[in-house]
Amino acid sequence: GAVVSQHPSWVICKSGTSVKIECRSLDFQATTMFWYRQFPKQSLMLMATSNEGSKATYEQGVEKDKFLINHASLTLSTLTVTSAHPEDSSFYICSASGAGGSRNEQFFGPGTRLTVL
Amino acid sequence: GDSVTQMEGPVTLSEEAFLTINCTYTATGYPSLFWYVQYPGEGLQLLLKATKADDKGSNKGFEATYRKETTSFHLEKGSVQVSDSAVYFCALTSNTGGFKTIFGAGTRLFVKA
Numbered sequence: 022g023a024v025v026s027q028h029p030s031w032v033i034c035k036s037g038t039s040v041k042i043e044c045r046s047l048d049f050q051a052t053t054m055f056w057y058r059q060f061p062k063q064s065l066m067l068m069a070t071s072n073e074g075s076k077a078t079y080e081q082g083v084e085k086d087k088f089l090i091n092h093a094s095l096t097l098s099t100l101t102v103t104s105a106h107p108e109d110s111s112f113y114i115c116s117a118s119g120a121g122g123s124r125n126e127q128f129f130g131p132g133t134r135l136t137v138l
Numbered sequence: 139g140d141s142v143t144q145m146e147g148p149v150t151l152s153e154e155a156f157l158t159i160n161c162t163y164t165a166t167g168y169p170s171l172f173w174y175v176q177y178p179g180e181g182l183q184l185l186l187k188a189t190k191a192d193d194k195g196s197n198k199g200f201e202a203t204y205r206k207e208t209t210s211f212h213l214e215k216g217s218v219q220v221s222d223s224a225v226y227f228c229a230l231t232s233n234t235g236g237f238k239t240i241f242g243a244g245t246r247l248f249v250k251a
Binding site: 126 | 174179183187227241244
Protein backbone atom coordinates (compact mmCIF):
# COMPACT_ATOMS: atom_id res chain seq x y z
CA GLY A 22 0.00 0.00 0.00
CA ALA A 23 0.90 3.66 -0.21
CA VAL A 24 3.34 4.82 2.46
CA VAL A 25 3.75 8.30 3.86
CA SER A 26 6.57 9.21 6.21
CA GLN A 27 7.13 12.20 8.44
CA HIS A 28 10.33 13.55 9.88
CA PRO A 29 11.03 14.12 12.65
CA SER A 30 8.69 11.94 14.67
CA TRP A 31 9.11 14.24 17.63
CA VAL A 32 10.83 17.54 18.29
CA ILE A 33 11.39 19.75 21.30
CA CYS A 34 12.32 23.37 20.70
CA LYS A 35 12.66 26.65 22.54
CA SER A 36 10.05 29.35 22.28
CA GLY A 37 10.79 31.72 19.39
CA THR A 38 12.58 29.23 17.19
CA SER A 39 11.27 27.77 13.93
CA VAL A 40 10.68 24.10 13.29
CA LYS A 41 10.38 22.32 9.94
CA ILE A 42 8.43 19.10 9.53
CA GLU A 43 8.77 17.01 6.39
CA CYS A 44 6.12 14.81 4.84
CA ARG A 45 7.10 12.38 2.11
CA SER A 46 5.15 9.98 -0.05
CA LEU A 47 7.53 7.06 -0.45
CA ASP A 48 6.04 4.99 -3.23
CA PHE A 49 3.60 7.22 -5.07
CA GLN A 50 3.26 10.72 -6.43
CA ALA A 51 1.10 12.84 -4.18
CA THR A 52 -0.72 15.50 -6.12
CA THR A 53 -2.27 16.81 -2.93
CA MET A 54 -1.01 16.84 0.63
CA PHE A 55 -2.92 17.84 3.72
CA TRP A 56 -1.67 19.06 7.08
CA TYR A 57 -3.64 18.41 10.24
CA ARG A 58 -3.22 19.35 13.85
CA GLN A 59 -4.45 17.18 16.68
CA PHE A 60 -4.76 18.30 20.27
CA PRO A 61 -4.70 15.69 23.04
CA LYS A 62 -7.79 13.48 23.01
CA GLN A 63 -9.34 15.46 20.18
CA SER A 64 -10.01 14.93 16.52
CA LEU A 65 -7.89 16.08 13.62
CA MET A 66 -8.23 19.68 12.52
CA LEU A 67 -7.38 20.39 8.90
CA MET A 68 -4.90 23.25 8.71
CA ALA A 69 -4.20 23.48 5.00
CA THR A 70 -4.29 21.74 1.67
CA SER A 71 -1.35 21.92 -0.67
CA ASN A 72 -1.09 20.99 -4.31
CA GLU A 73 2.30 20.44 -5.89
CA GLY A 74 3.69 23.60 -7.38
CA SER A 75 1.03 25.95 -6.09
CA LYS A 76 0.32 27.90 -2.92
CA ALA A 77 -1.35 26.12 -0.06
CA THR A 78 -4.98 26.77 0.78
CA TYR A 79 -5.38 27.47 4.48
CA GLU A 80 -8.45 26.79 6.56
CA GLN A 81 -10.17 29.63 8.31
CA GLY A 82 -8.38 30.67 11.46
CA VAL A 83 -5.00 29.20 10.50
CA GLU A 84 -2.25 31.80 10.23
CA LYS A 85 -0.49 31.33 6.93
CA ASP A 86 2.48 33.41 8.01
CA LYS A 87 2.99 31.25 11.05
CA PHE A 88 2.49 27.86 9.43
CA LEU A 89 4.44 27.96 6.19
CA ILE A 90 3.70 25.13 3.80
CA ASN A 91 5.76 24.23 0.79
CA HIS A 92 4.90 21.46 -1.68
CA ALA A 93 7.84 21.65 -4.02
CA SER A 94 7.64 18.17 -5.50
CA LEU A 95 5.19 15.34 -5.94
CA THR A 96 6.76 13.47 -3.05
CA LEU A 97 7.58 16.14 -0.50
CA SER A 98 5.70 18.76 1.47
CA THR A 99 7.06 20.72 4.41
CA LEU A 100 5.38 22.54 7.26
CA THR A 101 7.43 25.18 9.04
CA VAL A 102 6.15 26.49 12.35
CA THR A 103 7.72 29.92 12.62
CA SER A 104 8.50 31.60 15.92
CA ALA A 105 7.00 28.71 17.80
CA HIS A 106 5.31 29.27 21.15
CA PRO A 107 4.10 26.80 23.78
CA GLU A 108 0.54 27.00 22.44
CA ASP A 109 1.84 25.55 19.15
CA SER A 110 2.71 22.33 20.95
CA SER A 111 0.63 19.66 19.30
CA PHE A 112 0.64 16.51 17.19
CA TYR A 113 0.97 17.41 13.51
CA ILE A 114 -0.12 14.84 10.95
CA CYS A 115 0.19 14.99 7.20
CA SER A 116 -1.62 12.98 4.60
CA ALA A 117 -1.25 12.56 0.88
CA SER A 118 -3.57 11.62 -1.92
CA GLY A 119 -3.11 10.84 -5.56
CA ALA A 120 -2.02 7.20 -5.31
CA GLY A 121 -3.27 5.19 -8.25
CA GLY A 122 -5.51 8.01 -9.37
CA SER A 123 -7.64 7.75 -6.26
CA ARG A 124 -8.32 11.29 -5.22
CA ASN A 125 -10.68 10.53 -2.40
CA GLU A 126 -8.41 8.37 -0.31
CA GLN A 127 -5.74 9.82 1.87
CA PHE A 128 -2.70 8.05 3.26
CA PHE A 129 -1.53 9.35 6.59
CA GLY A 130 1.91 9.85 7.98
CA PRO A 131 2.73 8.68 11.51
CA GLY A 132 2.65 12.20 12.90
CA THR A 133 5.15 14.58 14.48
CA ARG A 134 4.85 15.57 18.10
CA LEU A 135 6.02 19.13 18.66
CA THR A 136 6.75 20.41 22.14
CA VAL A 137 7.67 24.07 22.53
CA LEU A 138 9.28 24.99 25.83
CA GLY B 139 -21.38 22.11 5.38
CA ASP B 140 -20.37 18.49 5.54
CA SER B 141 -20.12 16.94 8.97
CA VAL B 142 -19.61 13.65 10.78
CA THR B 143 -21.11 12.75 14.13
CA GLN B 144 -20.01 9.71 16.07
CA MET B 145 -20.90 8.38 19.45
CA GLU B 146 -19.03 9.80 22.38
CA GLY B 147 -16.67 7.64 24.29
CA PRO B 148 -14.99 6.19 26.00
CA VAL B 149 -16.45 2.80 25.29
CA THR B 150 -15.30 0.08 27.67
CA LEU B 151 -15.87 -3.56 26.78
CA SER B 152 -14.71 -6.93 27.97
CA GLU B 153 -12.74 -9.13 25.61
CA GLU B 154 -14.92 -11.03 23.12
CA ALA B 155 -17.81 -8.57 23.51
CA PHE B 156 -19.68 -7.17 20.51
CA LEU B 157 -18.72 -3.67 19.42
CA THR B 158 -20.81 -1.01 17.75
CA ILE B 159 -19.65 2.56 17.25
CA ASN B 160 -22.32 4.71 15.66
CA CYS B 161 -21.50 7.22 12.93
CA THR B 162 -23.84 9.45 10.97
CA TYR B 163 -23.00 12.08 8.40
CA THR B 164 -24.35 15.01 6.46
CA ALA B 165 -22.93 15.76 3.06
CA THR B 166 -23.78 17.16 -0.32
CA GLY B 167 -23.09 14.92 -3.24
CA TYR B 168 -21.94 11.36 -2.82
CA PRO B 169 -19.17 11.08 -0.25
CA SER B 170 -16.82 8.22 0.40
CA LEU B 171 -16.86 7.01 3.97
CA PHE B 172 -13.98 5.80 6.09
CA TRP B 173 -13.08 4.43 9.48
CA TYR B 174 -9.60 5.18 10.75
CA VAL B 175 -7.91 3.79 13.85
CA GLN B 176 -5.29 5.57 15.94
CA TYR B 177 -3.20 3.67 18.45
CA PRO B 178 -1.55 5.61 21.30
CA GLY B 179 1.17 7.94 20.10
CA GLU B 180 0.72 7.01 16.46
CA GLY B 181 -0.81 8.45 13.32
CA LEU B 182 -4.00 7.28 11.67
CA GLN B 183 -4.38 3.99 9.89
CA LEU B 184 -7.17 3.31 7.44
CA LEU B 185 -9.32 0.54 8.86
CA LEU B 186 -11.96 0.24 6.16
CA LYS B 187 -13.84 2.26 3.60
CA ALA B 188 -16.92 2.33 1.39
CA THR B 189 -17.32 4.47 -1.67
CA LYS B 190 -20.98 4.12 -2.56
CA ALA B 191 -24.34 3.29 -1.06
CA ASP B 192 -24.81 -0.27 0.22
CA ASP B 193 -21.08 -1.00 0.02
CA LYS B 194 -19.72 -2.89 3.00
CA GLY B 195 -16.17 -2.23 4.07
CA SER B 196 -14.43 -4.86 6.15
CA ASN B 197 -11.00 -5.48 7.63
CA LYS B 198 -9.56 -7.36 10.60
CA GLY B 199 -13.02 -8.48 11.70
CA PHE B 200 -14.43 -4.95 11.61
CA GLU B 201 -17.15 -4.02 9.17
CA ALA B 202 -19.37 -1.08 8.29
CA THR B 203 -22.10 -0.63 5.70
CA TYR B 204 -22.73 2.61 3.80
CA ARG B 205 -26.42 3.36 4.43
CA LYS B 206 -27.55 6.29 2.34
CA GLU B 207 -31.14 6.15 3.55
CA THR B 208 -30.07 6.65 7.16
CA THR B 209 -26.84 8.53 6.33
CA SER B 210 -24.95 6.15 8.59
CA PHE B 211 -21.75 4.13 8.61
CA HIS B 212 -21.72 2.28 11.91
CA LEU B 213 -18.63 0.28 12.83
CA GLU B 214 -19.11 -3.25 14.17
CA LYS B 215 -16.99 -6.13 15.35
CA GLY B 216 -18.32 -9.39 16.64
CA SER B 217 -15.61 -10.14 19.20
CA VAL B 218 -13.17 -7.47 20.34
CA GLN B 219 -9.67 -8.11 21.64
CA VAL B 220 -7.50 -6.15 24.04
CA SER B 221 -5.35 -5.16 21.06
CA ASP B 222 -8.35 -3.33 19.57
CA SER B 223 -8.05 -0.67 22.26
CA ALA B 224 -7.54 2.56 20.34
CA VAL B 225 -9.35 5.66 19.12
CA TYR B 226 -11.63 5.18 16.12
CA PHE B 227 -12.47 8.03 13.75
CA CYS B 228 -15.30 8.06 11.27
CA ALA B 229 -14.64 10.29 8.27
CA LEU B 230 -15.98 11.33 4.91
CA THR B 231 -14.47 12.74 1.77
CA SER B 232 -16.79 14.54 -0.56
CA ASN B 233 -16.00 15.31 -4.16
CA THR B 234 -17.88 18.58 -3.76
CA GLY B 235 -15.56 19.76 -1.02
CA GLY B 236 -12.29 19.76 -2.85
CA PHE B 237 -11.68 16.22 -1.58
CA LYS B 238 -11.19 17.43 1.95
CA THR B 239 -11.69 14.82 4.62
CA ILE B 240 -14.01 15.65 7.49
CA PHE B 241 -13.42 13.68 10.69
CA GLY B 242 -15.72 12.83 13.52
CA ALA B 243 -14.61 13.59 17.06
CA GLY B 244 -13.26 10.09 17.61
CA THR B 245 -14.39 7.34 19.98
CA ARG B 246 -11.94 5.86 22.43
CA LEU B 247 -12.32 2.13 22.96
CA PHE B 248 -10.94 0.29 25.98
CA VAL B 249 -11.06 -3.49 25.92
CA LYS B 250 -10.47 -5.29 29.23
CA ALA B 251 -9.00 -8.76 29.47
